[in-house]
Amino acid sequence: MRSNGQIKFLKFSAKLQKRIFFSVSALIIAWLLITLFMAANQYSVSLERMALTQKEAKVQSAEERVSDYKDSIDDVAKDISKRQDMLDALSRQYMQDMPEAEKSAAPANANQNELSKKVGAIIPEAAALAEIEQRQINYAIRLTKLAQLRAARAEKEIKKFGLNPQAFMDDNKAQGGPFIAFFGQKETAIKDPRFAKLEIALARMSAMEDLLSSIPSSMPAVAAEMSSGFGFRSDPFNGRGAMHSGLDFRGAHGTPILAAADGVVSFAGGQSGYGNTVEITHANGLMTRYAHLSAINVKVGQKLLTGTQVGKMGSTGRSTGTHLHFEVRVNGQAINPRKFLEAGNNVLKVKGSNSAGNSASKGTK
Structure with missing residues (x-):
């Protein structure tokens, strides 16, 4: 080190150099191990989530259904009754928009109907409940189709305004409130993935129709x-x-x-x-x-x-x-605003029918 015309030397012994080298190496190794551990832990969590998702999406087998019924027929009956009340509410809100042919058409689900018959054969006292549950599943499939149709219709009208519906889908909305399971409290009531699919379809339909209702397409002044x-x-x-x-x-x-x-x-x-x-x-x-x-x-x-x-x-x-x-x-x-007002004349009927359905929905909450 040169200072004021003088040169000074700092000497590091071989022993000190080794200590510094091993200390730095130890820190780097420790950092790598921690990073590796965190990555492995995150990967493990991802695998667990994937396994859980696959498990939830799996349709119940006859053995699982029988096991559920054997645990407590009374609990299953109460849960199915609760779910039926919710399905009746959905029917009053949305079934009026479903074509008559769609209402009466039974989905091609012969395997699941056979599954319910097997449950009834093994546990005769649960036969009626198994049949009701299967009817609910069939109804959920039809209602999911209706929700998907209404969401697609609203999305089509939104695009007429030159808007991208997906750009308005906010996954981080400020929401809250106590959890009240829509399809009952017992795990068996929501295990079938078709009810989860129905929930997703209804949520998307509601989001699209709410967005359509909020688009400023009505004239702000009459005869202006x-x-x-x-x-x-x-x-x-x-x-x-x-x-x-x-x-x-x-x-x-x-x-x-x-x-x-x-x-x-x-x-x-x-x-x-x-x-x-x-x-x-x-x-x-x-x-x-x-x-x-x-x-x-x-x-x-x-x-x-x-x-x-x-x-x-x-x-x-x-x-x-x-x-x-x-x-x-x-x-x-x-x-x-002009494109909104011009396009609005063509979507007033859609907005009107959606508003009626949404009003019914709000009245039943």
Whole structure:
């Protein structure tokens, strides 16, 4: 080491060098062992999860079904009764949309029907329960088909708006509440994978139909004339090129302004440039804004249905005359509302039928 014209030397003995070498080597080996252990442990957990998934997805054999019934016929009876109540509720909600031919058509499941007969032959007192359980399984298969059809129909209509339905599927939604098993408490009640498939199909159907209902496709003002489009325009005050992030609708002062879709009021008050403004948050990152209002008829936190009056047309804020400024935003980014309003006329029937089914669903929870 050179310092102020002087050179100093640091000497490491061979013994010290060996200690340093072995210490560093030991640390590296320890780190590698820990990493290897963690990787092995993670692999083991993955194998266990795969094995559990395969086990849950396995359809019960005749021996397993017999074993379940032998354990406690009373428990099985109570569980099947509970599951029947839930299936009856689902029937009231959704079976009205199923074609008559689909309702009466029995699925090709002869092997499973034979399985129930075997259970009844081995345990005569459980024969009636085994038959009921098989009828429930057959019904679940038909109801799964219906849910898949409704989800596909809603997904098709969503795509007409230029939206990707899968992009709005949020796996990390803020949810909670106590666990209440939909198909009963006993393990045997949910062991058959066809009930798990039904749960998945109903969840997807509900998500697609909720998203469709939340798309702002209803006109925000009746008998209003569009006076300015989305995108580039000449600013009405200074004449310079400007970005217009919504649509302007011209009409009479006090014209009712209506919610374009179901949602919750997230803002109601004055905003710079917008004047009196109402913002409605819809599902999956969708938001609509209604600006330049002469009056506001809603408050923050209020839940609204499509067509609910949110205010009256005016000319507050940066405005040259009475009109409504209407915006649609997805995750904060403004998009052209025109395609939503134009496509909306073709999907009102779908949204109407879905709303009826969802209303029934909410009424039974």
